[in-house]
Amino acid sequence: MEEPLKMTYVDEEEEVNQMIINEDADLRRLILKQCDLKVEVNIRLLSNRHVLIRATRLDDYVNLLSNP
Secondary structure (H helix, E strand, C coil): CCCCCCCCCCCHHHHHHHHHHHHHHHHHHHHHHHCCCCCCCEEEECCCCCEEEECCCHHHHHHHHHCC
C-alpha cells in the first residue's frame, strides 16, 4: 500500500520577492560600474529591453550621453 502524498507549504512568493530584490541590486551595481557613475542615480526597468537612468549630477549625465 502506497503512502499518501504529504503537502508542505513553501512561501514561494516571499522567495520570489527576495530574488527580485537581489537581482535589482545586482543590476544597479553593474550599471553604476559600467557607466562609471559617481553617485547614486534613479534606475527603473521600463520593459525587458529599456532601462531608465536619471542622473542627479551634471557630470554623470554628460558621461551617460557621451559613452556608446
